[in-house]
Amino acid sequence: MSDQPAILPQPILDALACSRFLRRQLDSRPWLAERLAASIGAPLDATALRDYLRDEKVDDNTLKPVLRKLRAWVIAHVMVRDIAHLADLTEVTETMTLLADIAVEATHDVLRAQLVARHGTPLSADGREQEFIIIGMGKLGGRELNVSSDIDLIFVYPEDGSTAGPKIIDNFEFFTKLGRGLIQAINDITGDGQVFRVDMRLRPNGESGPLVASFDMLENYFITQGREWERYAWIKARVMTGIRSAELTAISRPFIFRKYLDFGAINAMRDLHAQIRREVARKDMVNNVKLGPGGIREIEFLAQVFQLIRGGRDTSLQIKPTLKVLGRLAERGIITHEADRELAAAYDFLRRVEHRLQYLDDAQTHNLPTEPADQAIIARSMGFGSYEALLTELDDHRSAVARHFNSVFGDPNEKGHDLDTLWACAGDEARCGEEFQRLGYPDPAAAARRLATLKTGNR
The missing domain is CATH 3.30.460.10 (Beta Polymerase, domain 2)
Incomplete structure (x- = not known):
């Protein structure tokens, strides 16, 4: 790191303590520390990202390396500002979205020009x-x-x-x-x-x-x-x-969006809800902040289902950001304002935990760490004195999400079917085969394959 500034700004030092990935990036990219130190005082916008590509003269030959350098800068910038509490969740997700938009835009423009030169418009x-x-x-x-x-x-x-x-x-x-x-x-x-x-x-x-x-x-x-x-x-x-x-x-x-109030979608969505509920009950999902009980997926599902059912009649629900949808639902009395506040607070907390899990090694993970050292890092980066204190608040949020999720989709007449588990595991040949064997099928493996084909088929 000899080419880096002699003294790194405190926000970068704080982030280094919470991210092995950032350490690797700074070690392997000598230019990054100086650029990062110069940029972390403010959010990145589309102009800054496009200026970077222009300055790097992105073209047929440089496209791949330049896009990857841009990504290294953007994610490091976001990480430092987030861990230093300089950026809220909206800034983090918007900046990452801008990176994707501009990377796709630049790639499209370069490659289309190549193809037009070869084949015409x-x-x-x-x-x-x-x-x-x-x-x-x-x-x-x-x-x-x-x-x-x-x-x-x-x-x-x-x-x-x-x-x-x-x-x-x-x-x-x-x-x-x-x-x-x-x-x-x-x-x-x-x-x-x-x-x-x-x-x-x-x-x-x-x-x-x-x-x-x-x-x-x-x-x-x-x-x-x-x-x-x-x-x-x-x-x-x-x-x-x-x-x-x-x-x-x-x-x-x-x-x-159907023009009428789409009650036909309710049963389909209730089936999806039941599937989600069975999945989160699996032991390996307990520590997953996205797919586990009371996780991010349940909040998103709740918001989007109301859009699906009511969006055809109420066009104001034809929007995309989850938190804005929840606010619109509360304004219309579809959910309570208390539910909106609790779900929004849980969404913010869960997404920030999700990001800190990914900052560790730039891995697409949503699972809470099992190593005490990593647990301490996550707690510190979230502003908690201990991992136990983090878990206490996390459990409060997840309990609130699960309560609202089940209250919306619960069916007072709902009774589990003996074959629910079999249908839910279709596609997992080993698990599905065990269920068919339990039911007495002579060739459970073949039955599992046929069920998987049926479930995933277009018809």
Whole structure:
């Protein structure tokens, strides 16, 4: 670290005590400490990130290393400000979302220019230029990205046709090439690291479906095959590139939001609730702040289900950030103001714990540590004198979340079915096979495979 400033600012020193990842970054990137010391006094914005790419002269040859250097700076900046209590949760998640947006934007621009030079501009049958529309899903779509998150993307283009040459290909192939190149540029692990893990499984037909879809393909999928959980996922969808987002919204909105009060979704969502409840009961989920009992997922699920049921009639609920949705629900008396306050406080606390778990080693983890040394680090970074004190407040928040979650979805007439566990574990061949064996099936492994195929099939 000889090239670093002789004396690091106190916020950086505080963060170093809470992050092995930051230590590794500063050791391996001599330029980072000086840039970090100069930037941590204020939040980063889109202009600062774009200026960095411009100054580094990002192009075909430098795209991958420059994006990874940008990521190293941004995550270190966020980490230092967060641990020093200079940034609130909104700043942290917005900055990480900006990083994803600008990395995707820059990659798209560089790779599209390459393909246009080789194949010409993609055009519709009547000669209109076609754009590549990248949709951010999940926390990326809601501008709630965590510090070690993957990004969920869907790729769409408006109309079929072909390129203008010199080497003519159809639009589907052009945009498939662009999509694959974008995934590689952002997802690949190089000597400089990785920008984001890219997950494409939310696209129509999942991993078995084409990488890109035209507007017509997407609309047909929604009408003929779209499922309730996909409506739930598309609530968070946000267009990141392209100017024809209004047309895309016109296709997706009728699928997501019904014009009538959508009681038909209630049973489907109650089934999902029951599945979540069974999953959080597993012993290995007890210490998971996202998927465990009273975790982040339960808050998000509660907010989005009300959007799904009522959003078609009440368009003010067609928003994406979780905390804003909870506020709107309280304003309309759908949940109490007390529930809003408790859920919002729990969401803030759980997300900040989640980030500190990920600061340790830049791992996509949501599990509380088992090592006493790491437990002490997490407690200190959250401002607690001991890990036990942290757990006390954490348990209070999780209890409140679980109480509200179960009160919303509880069915007074609900009775568990003997086959609930079997259906819940479909896809886990070993566990499912044990259940079939218990039920007396002569070939439990084959039955487990057939059930998994049924559950994951489009029909």
